[in-house]
Amino acid sequence: MSIPMSRATIVEQMQRMFNPRAVAVVGASATPGKLGYAVVANLKNGGFAGHVYPVNPGSAEILGYRCYKSLDEVPDDTDVAVVSIPAKGVASLVPSAGAKGIAALVVISSGFAETGEVEMQRELVALARQHNVRIVGPNIYGYYYTPQKLCATFCTPFTERGGVALTSQSGGVGMAILGYSRSRAMGVSAIVGLGNKSDVDEDDLLEYFGQDDNTDVIAMHMEDLKDGRAFFEAAQRVAKKKPIVVLKAGRTALGARAAASHTAALAGQDQVYQAAFTQAGVIRAGTLEELMDWARALQLLPDPAGENVVIITGAGGLGVLLSDACSDRGLRLMSIPPDLDKQFKECIPPFGASGNPIDITGGEPPETYRKAIMIGLQDPRVHALVLGYWHTILTPPMTFAKLAAETVQAARAQGIRKPVTVALAGDTEVEEAARYLEAAGIPAYAYAAEKAVAALAAKYQYWRHKTGAD
């Protein structure tokens, strides 16, 4: 549908878009409450260190920035322009943008294909291509790139730096991603709205994030793919070095119908997507929460060195639920060799169970958890741990969280890095314990069992693809 660009060209333009020397804001406003005000305010309040050039013929200055009458007048270091003027005026910006050498127009404005203005959108993109300008959107919330403290959006500033790059076709989903990331302290490199995806789409972003040292994990919400082949080519390459997790909305007949009316998306046959995702090594989330939970866990967890998973639990009941989840998610519970079994037996009470799960039972002091976890970490035949915690008076939640984090860190100091996830059953203090563990790099889930396994399984899916074991 468009003239193919070389990967080098795509990356070079994305590079400028995510790391601009200066950002122009076309449709900037001095009136709080307007979109064009919010964009300028977020650039400023987010701490962007480059130049900001508001464009509005009626203002001299906005939020302390000198205002320009038109895009023609902005200085030549402008790499990207964020646009929030009415739809019908957007195309007229393209020649000026081309003349300035602007890499991309980020079009927040709605009123294009999603409202039936398919032709206006097509013309915008054709013109942009002529002038060597990329179009992001239209009909989006903008984008964030935390390494540059760049909040080019009408939403709220987001500055929690980290390795997860997130994209969404939907603004609502984008806001859920933003809120979740902030609430759960998920470190983010980028959040990008794609909306109508008239030009820049998932494959362009895969090219950029794939080579971006600030990005370790890529998570994408999509309702369709405009260019399936380009996506799968890019995904296949990138998925060998960074996990890609996707939430494909419009999976079902009802969902596909809703997608068609939302972003004019052709959601397509789901089995075709599924086969392609599997082949490309893309991890498919089933729900919005899974997309975000898994992205966060994929960032925190090191790669395993093999398939041997061991469950160590203070609650036998959690052990059962975690075992069911391992079976559901295709994880292998290690058959514990006799010598290792002996080691575990020595640290748990005689009525505990030393199979797998290792059930240390609920009446144990912190030392029992500590010893059992350390045995699992130190034995090279064990490749990953899932911990089940049971809140007791003897080992309260924060005591457990601290000992688990300390034990994992002590192993790291010995050069041992294994994926560890935690399910926490207990009174409300387990929420604080979960936050503590996550700050220590250990994905942890309060009042839940199966999530700890699902997150680990996402890591295994990535690792198997990367190592050719899938």
Add this chain to the structure above:
Amino acid sequence: MSIPMSRATIVEQMQRMFNPRAVAVVGASATPGKLGYAVVANLKNGGFAGHVYPVNPGSAEILGYRCYKSLDEVPDDTDVAVVSIPAKGVASLVPSAGAKGIAALVVISSGFAETGEVEMQRELVALARQHNVRIVGPNIYGYYYTPQKLCATFCTPFTERGGVALTSQSGGVGMAILGYSRSRAMGVSAIVGLGNKSDVDEDDLLEYFGQDDNTDVIAMHMEDLKDGRAFFEAAQRVAKKKPIVVLKAGRTALGARAAASHTAALAGQDQVYQAAFTQAGVIRAGTLEELMDWARALQLLPDPAGENVVIITGAGGLGVLLSDACSDRGLRLMSIPPDLDKQFKECIPPFGASGNPIDITGGEPPETYRKAIMIGLQDPRVHALVLGYWHTILTPPMTFAKLAAETVQAARAQGIRKPVTVALAGDTEVEEAARYLEAAGIPAYAYAAEKAVAALAAKYQYWRHKTGAD
């Protein structure tokens, strides 16, 4: 495996167990940190209004309660005895309990079948049956019954009254239930540990909770059923008047193996359980979180009057995910009749979508949400609403939460009660909005889409069984 008791006898003994005039605590201790201290402290601090009789030959008084030397000495109004002495001494209490007319021994002590002492457990139960005493456990955390402020457990007091009765075979799962209930303000009538289920099991509790006016919803975690026929007979009757939601652990081969080692449970063929659950109208949760989420929602949601579900959303992207979830969960999206379509069209912007989902778009003020929700509530052809909220400057989270709650309440004042659930996409303020909505009786989920549909689907499953539509 045991002599069948009449339902009237079961209910009469359970009635006394949950509403005791006096509770004896055998193995009570004056030493903080001991289980037998924690039980007495929880009875006191929970606010139990009946008598508490600590039993310990070495103490004169514990926490202000007069202490008795043996169970023989406690007053005759003792309806239940909580036992935390070593396992081998438990059976010797039974004749005294029988002589006192005690209805049940709640045996916290472990060291029975779960550690191989199968015969000791069998003898305990046989003796108890002779003396007309029921055994709860052994190997449990105890139980709660909030209408009596009864916290007969070594865990923490729980006094948030409400209509959900929860049972768990596992102590760890029980603590997760406790923490979740407190954190999410789920009103609870009872929490009961079942452990080894040597005698009292799920069917006994179904008989009691089925006729208990303080209980509206029954949620059960189980690893096996000791008496499948009794369970399904009770479930079939009770599920016609109260929702029963079950998390059956040990579904898979790995899980079943873990269950056998945990509570000596014979987890059994899962397809047999599944068929029986379906026939009995039992709602089956797939995860621990679903068990609790659904129990909470089942308590809050009124019954629908038919199958017509309408999604009203400010975010088209949420609409797509909610539609997928309706398809997955077997809910029917209503085909909107032309006259109703006209009404919706009049309140949403021209580029919104008036199919189903109704997409009011993100740029709308609170009034648009309010009008669209009211149209859905007032039209008798619409039977349930799923709302998708998108955080915007025009309609911030708490503004939305308040208008949604007001609109539902205004409809109630007109005699209209329909199930409404909400998915909230936005920045961290949506967490407060979710709590507000739930306090107003509307299940709401922050940073999530599909959960709002899954909860509604649980209600539909109950309603279809009750009305014979399944």
